[in-house]
Every structure is written in structure tokens, then in C-alpha cells.
Amino acid sequence: MKKIQVIPFAPVPQERLTYLLPDEHSGILPGTRLLVPLGYRRVPGIYVSDFSDADLPGIKLKPILDVLDPFPVFPPILFSIAEFASWYYRLPLGLLIKSGLPPSLTKPLPIPPRTLQKIQKDLSGKTSQSPIQPLLPFTTDQESAFQLFKNLSEQNPFSVQLLEGVTGSGKTRVYQEMILWALQQKKRVLVLTPEIGLTPPLLDSIRNVSPNTLSIHSKQPNGERLRDWIRILNHKIDVVVGPRSAFFAPLSDLGLIIVDEEHDPSYQSREGLSYSVRSLAIKRAQILGCPVILGSATPLLETWYQVKKKRYHKLSLPNRIGQLPLPSISVMAPGPRGALLPTEVITAIKNTVDRGEKVILLLNRRGFVPALVCLECREMATCSHCSVHLVLHKKPKRVLICHCCQSQYAVHSRCPSCGGNVLAEEGLATQKLEEIIQSFFPGVSISRIDGDSPVSSGEGTSSITGDILIGTQMIAKGHDFREVTLGIILETDRMLALPDYRSEERAFELIIQLAGRVGRHLPGGRVILMTQNPNDQIFKEILSYDTEHFFERTNNERLELSYPPHRKIALVSLWSRSETLILEATGKARFEKTSSNGVVIQGPAAAPVSKAKGEFHYQFLIRATSIEGIHQAIDRAVVLFGGIKGLTIHWSIDPPDLF
Ligand SMILES: Nc1ncnc2c1ncn2[C@@H]1O[C@H](COP(=O)(O)OP(=O)(O)OP(=O)(O)O)[C@@H](O)[C@H]1O
Numbered sequence: 001m002k003k004i005q006v007i008p009f010a011p012v013p014q015e016r017l018t019y020l021l022p023d024e025h026s027g028i029l030p031g032t033r034l035l036v037p038l039g040y041r042r043v044p045g046i047y048v049s050d051f052s053d054a055d056l057p058g059i060k061l062k063p064i065l066d067v068l069d070p071f072p073v074f075p076p077i078l079f080s081i082a083e084f085a086s087w088y089y090r091l092p093l094g095l096l097i098k099s100g101l102p103p104s105l106t107k108p109l110p111i112p113p114r115t116l117q118k119i120q121k122d123l124s125g126k127t128s129q130s131p132i133q134p135l136l137p138f139t140t141d142q143e144s145a146f147q148l149f150k151n152l153s154e155q156n157p158f159s160v161q162l163l164e165g166v167t168g169s170g171k172t173r174v175y176q177e178m179i180l181w182a183l184q185q186k187k188r189v190l191v192l193t194p195e196i197g198l199t200p201p202l203l204d205s206i207r208n209v210s211p212n213t214l215s216i217h218s219k220q221p222n223g224e225r226l227r228d229w230i231r232i233l234n235h236k237i238d239v240v241v242g243p244r245s246a247f248f249a250p251l252s253d254l255g256l257i258i259v260d261e262e263h264d265p266s267y268q269s270r271e272g273l274s275y276s277v278r279s280l281a282i283k284r285a286q287i288l289g290c291p292v293i294l295g296s297a298t299p300l301l302e303t304w305y306q307v308k309k310k311r312y313h314k315l316s317l318p319n320r321i322g323q324l325p326l327p328s329i330s331v332m333a334p335g336p337r338g339a340l341l342p343t344e345v346i347t348a349i350k351n352t353v354d355r356g357e358k359v360i361l362l363l364n365r366r367g368f369v370p371a372l373v374c375l376e377c378r379e380m381a382t383c384s385h386c387s388v389h390l391v392l393h394k395k396p397k398r399v400l401i402c403h404c405c406q407s408q409y410a411v412h413s414r415c416p417s418c419g420g421n422v423l424a425e426e427g428l429a430t431q432k433l434e435e436i437i438q439s440f441f442p443g444v445s446i447s448r449i450d451g452d453s454p455v456s457s458g459e460g461t462s463s464i465t466g467d468i469l470i471g472t473q474m475i476a477k478g479h480d481f482r483e484v485t486l487g488i489i490l491e492t493d494r495m496l497a498l499p500d501y502r503s504e505e506r507a508f509e510l511i512i513q514l515a516g517r518v519g520r521h522l523p524g525g526r527v528i529l530m531t532q533n534p535n536d537q538i539f540k541e542i543l544s545y546d547t548e549h550f551f552e553r554t555n556n557e558r559l560e561l562s563y564p565p566h567r568k569i570a571l572v573s574l575w576s577r578s579e580t581l582i583l584e585a586t587g588k589a590r591f592e593k594t595s596s597n598g599v600v601i602q603g604p605a606a607a608p609v610s611k612a613k614g615e616f617h618y619q620f621l622i623r624a625t626s627i628e629g630i631h632q633a634i635d636r637a638v639v640l641f642g643g644i645k646g647l648t649i650h651w652s653i654d655p656p657d658l659f
């Protein structure tokens, strides 16, 4: 029996464990799933390599229990990037690999033989060849951007290229040509997109240049996802398009990675294992020696900074297609005496709809109203498991919902605190906005696009037919609505005031992206921002689309306050049902506040949502000049808090925000 190394799908401190492989299985290849004993458990894992060191004195090795599949499902081409991710984000390698596999391959079971037979039969069939429509001729901007890409990619094995194209400048058309370039080199392509459900047009455009394209995403049925994975493993697919869950697609001969809308925070997982596939895409391209494209109209400040430092290249599409200008942006105060919209805005909506054009209203809060308040004691309805107010929803039924843990509560008629019987609905969310706007414009059709509407569950944008479109931030993402010429953003000040170092950057990006949906095909586009503080510096930058000034200013602030891109940061979170336990543990521990090697630790402080799903949440913020400093601090936190019963510890390196 030979000795082999296995990465088990378990949070083990050593990344690889050594087992014995019975001779009858000696022919298996690295990347194959095995079942191994781990303590009293049987866990699946990946066979990585043979173990060539001589003896392990005093250690009695156990044989593996089974070989789960007849072929490797996590091929060795993915080992280096998985190992890098595990090192950089301090995550158990086995769990990281598990997070990248289709769900059916994460269980301690073989693929059922009948399923496998069916998939293999499908594989032998011809891949579908959808008709290829003629491609649009390039504009001069597109031509120069593509030529620069081609030169850079042919001169350097690895390069990071920012495709900065204003909204509606035709980035997708450039992606098409880049993909064709890679296919001509007999290479394959990975295209990452923030939300597959919202961007089927991107998939169509890519299929048009490469019919052997498929999309992988977490809403696919398990069987389909497994079948697609095996098709990719068998080299039947040239281009994979998808969100975070597509990152580990087992494409061999990868020659190009495109990260569309690279600024989007959904590239970083928030729950469970925290890692950013946008950042890992850059590393994967570096390991493979191929170009990676970061596409956006509003790149991350970090990306802008790397371009400034000449580490990333920039390709520009400075104009909209058809010489249509970007919409004009203006600021306006909300109406007098609490009226939601001033008369001027109502008139602008009416005129737009009367012309047969469309209006978008963005309000970044779903539900009916964000607060149900007792007029006697001013108590607000609050979740019993989380420290957040309940949001009143009216559709599909009248119910109070916790947006943190999703618990639902019946709407009470009396205040649970003082028995008062006047409960007022305060504030505004998308469902109420829809009701108000409908009352102003009775005959006009309205579509609502938010986390509660069908479009968010992957139905695509074809259902969005209203003349007035109301939505949360979702409405600003990548859509190419033809007739929209007026955009209105409500409660802009609230977006800017979120307690986070990135809130201005996020608001800037959201406003420019929303403006990007306006006037894409018709002239006269206009955007109105509702704000009480029209003289704030950020509005001057937004009104003139002065990204450069915004980035310069924000970058200086980040430098002064020691935030990225000038420092690495991480959040270490402690969770417990007992707040006292957290406070005692952190009070006793010597988690050095400032250490000699440039690591600064702040906290613990109650997290912005200080209790969620029944557990209290405290955070440390760590800053360091290097990733090694961050690692040291996290390792120390694990030693201090990792073994305490009743306390769990999580961390997020380069978190997209501090929530
Ligand atoms: N060369 C071209 N000739 C004519 N029309 C074009 C050309 N390139 C792109 N278009 C059209 O321009 C519109 C905008 O293109 P696209 O959606 O790719 O923009 P974008 O840069 O991705 O914008 P956003 O960042 O807002 O998503 C689309 O309707 C597309 O079909």
C-alpha cells in the first residue's frame, strides 16, 4: 500500500493528511474524491499526491475507506489557486475546495452510477451550435481598446487590464472580441459577473461568439450543476460565465479571465468562508500566465490606485455608443412639509411617461416601511433574535420581517411594550413608494425590482415592462433598458451616511451606475438626486462625472486614516449567545493593541448589528502594512478565543465593508 496525501473537507489544522491507499486503487489520479476516516467520522476529501517521505515514526497510518468517483473532479490545475486562497484568507483548504464544488460532490457519496451513465451519454452527443449572428462593427474607441489589449496580452504572459468604459460604452462588444482572441489561441475563458439572474444579455452576447458557453450559478438544480461540471472537466466547454460560484470551474488551458463590473461587492462572500473571487481571479491569471480584465464604469478605488502606480494597465471607452451624452445630473431638496417629491419632480415624471419614455426611481430599501412605531412610548417593533427594527411588508401579505434573520412576525394592533393602540408606519421603502407613485399616476404601469420581486430569483429582466421602474440598488446593475430617460434617487443622504469607510465610494458608484441606465438609446437623459445637503463636495464630483477628483480626494482620506489601499485590513468577529462571555474573554485576553511590526488592533466593539440570529456580535478591526501582519494577528486571535466554549470566531480579510 502506498502512502498518499489527502485534503479532507473538514476544518483540520494540517491542510493535508496522510493515508494508505490499498493496491487495488493504485491507478487513481490526483484530484479524485476519496472517503477517509477522520477521528470517528467518515469525510470526503481530495487525493493530492503520493507521500514520498520515508517513515513516519510512531504514527500508525489508516487506509482510506473508499474511492468515490472513477475520475478526478477537482483537477490538479486548481490546486495552486486553492492553496493560495487558503493561505491568503487563512481558511481550511478542504472547506475552501468544498465551497467551490457543485453541491453533489461535497457529500460523502459517490455520484450514483445511473446519473453518471446519463451524463456520459450526454457528453458523447454533439454540443449545440446556436446560430451566430453577425457582430456589430467596432467603434473607434472599441477598436483602440481591443488593440491595446491585444498588444499587452501578446507582449506579457500576465497582465491586469482595467477596461474603464463609461456606462453604455459597449464593454460587452469588446469582451466578445477578447474572447475570440483567446479562442484563436486555443485557450478557454472564464467570465465572472456579479449576478447571473440579472445579466442574461451578457450570456447571449458571449454565446454569440462561442456556442460552447455555459453558465454556472448557485440557483441551478444540483443535477444540472454536476452535469455542467463534468462537461467542463471533459473539455466540452470553452467559456464559463457565472458569479462567485463559477470561480473554481475546472477549465483547463485557461487563457483569459474577465471580471465584469469588478466593483461589485457580491464578488466577496459574506457568510461562511470569506474570500473575494475578484482578487483571486487576478492571482489565478498570474499563476497561469494569462491576462485578466477588470471591467467597470466605476472601478474600485484599489484598482484606480494600482493603475496610478502603473501595476495595472488601463483600456478606456470614454464615450457612449452613438455619441449619446451621459445624462445630466442635478440635485434637489425633498418637497416641503415632508412631501416625498417636489412638484417639479412629479411633473418631470409625468412628462417623461407622456412622451412614451420610462422613469427609474431608486430607493435602497425593500419592504413597505422600515419602522412600526408606538406613538405613546416611541418603541419600534424589533426582532427578538436580532438588534434590528422589523420592516413592515404588505406584499404578498401584511407581515413584519426581520431583514437580518428573515423571521416573520404578525402585525400587532397594540404596542407590545406599553399597550398603546396607535402604531404609526414611519419611513419609506419600495412597496410604499410604489403605492404612492401609483396614486399620483393611476393609469401608468409600474414594475418593482427588489429582493422580493421575481427578477431577483433569476427570471431575467424580460418581466420588467412597467413605464415607471421602482427598485433598490438592484435596478442600477448592468441593465440596458431602452426607453429610460429619467432617473431619480431618493434618500441619497442616507446612503452617504452609512457608518462605513467605503460608504461614499459605494454611493458614488451606485449613483453613476444608476445614471448609466438613463438615456442609453434616447437623447435628453436626466438624473435627479434628492438631498438635503446639495453643497457637499461629493455632489460637485458626481454632477461633473469627475471620477478622477473623487478618487484623488478619497485616496488622500484613506491615506490619512490608514485604510485600503494604504493598509491591509481584516475584521475578526466574535459571536456568542452570552454577551458577558465575549466581554469577559476579551477583557482578560492580551490581544495587543499596537505591536511593533505595524499591526494595529482596534476593538472589541459591538458590531453595527450587535445581535443577529440570537447571538451577540463583537468585532476587532485589524490594520497592517502587510498580509503577514494580518495573518499574525488572526492567528493570535484564534489562539486567544478559538478554544472558548460558547464562543465562535470568524474573520474576513480585505472585507468589502465593516458590517
Ligand atoms: N459597435 C457598436 N455599434 C453599435 N452598437 C453597439 C456597439 N457596441 C455596443 N453597442 C450597443 O450599445 C449598448 C451598450 O452596450 P453595453 O451594454 O455593452 O454597454 P456597457 O459598456 O456594458 O454599459 P454598462 O457599464 O452600463 O453595463 C448595447 O445596446 C449594445 O448593443
Ligand SMILES: [Zn+2]
Pocket (backbone or CB within 6 Å): 383, 384, 385, 386, 402, 403, 404, 405, 406, 407, 613
Ligand atoms: Zn432577526
